[in-house]
Amino acid sequence: MKVLRKWPIVLSSDRLCSQSYTIQPSKSDEKPVHIEKGTVVMIPIFGLHRDAQYYPDPERFDPERFSEQNKDNLNTNSYLPFGAGPRGCIGNKISLLQVKTIFYHVLTHFEVVPCRETRIPIELNRKSITLMCEGKVWLGLKPIIKSK
Structure with missing residues (x-):
């Protein structure tokens, strides 16, 4: 993914x-980091x-x-x-x-599209230690019409 x-x-x-280490500078104006x-x-x-x-x-x-x-x-x-x-x-x-299985089943039947409530661009929650959106994430599911 x-x-x-x-x-x-x-x-x-x-x-x-686990052991002392020095990161050597990669540019002339940098100092080593111990x-x-x-x-x-x-x-x-x-x-x-x-x-x-x-x-x-x-x-x-x-x-x-x-x-x-x-x-x-x-x-x-x-x-x-x-x-x-x-x-x-x-x-x-x-x-x-799990995610691949869910995506497979959703994407074989639907096209994921933005809807009126979709925030573009996504705004990130700056208070979370994990990557989360601010508020809810709204998406639309448009059925895929399969021809016989």
Whole structure:
């Protein structure tokens, strides 16, 4: 579900640094960053997923950027909708299966369309620790007429 690049479930993740580490500067005007063992490090998933260094034109929803033809252009460590490693979300596979099943059944019978109450653009709730919209999300379902 590559929609999670633009709209990840959580905004950030945290990890406890298990050994002291220095991040070397990538530009001449930067200084090294020293992280001591035992420091809690926040990983800004939402920011990382919208960084033009990893995702050109990051505000554009483009599932094709994850296609087989483009896979060599991707930094696989920059896509973290469920975290990564041994502390990644244990429920990621079942949640993806559930969402794909729901989408399949809805999209085979309906076209999802904006309605009068739909907010465009979506306004994010700035007080939530998870990515949530402000207020309700209203969408219309237009039946797909299948010819026999």
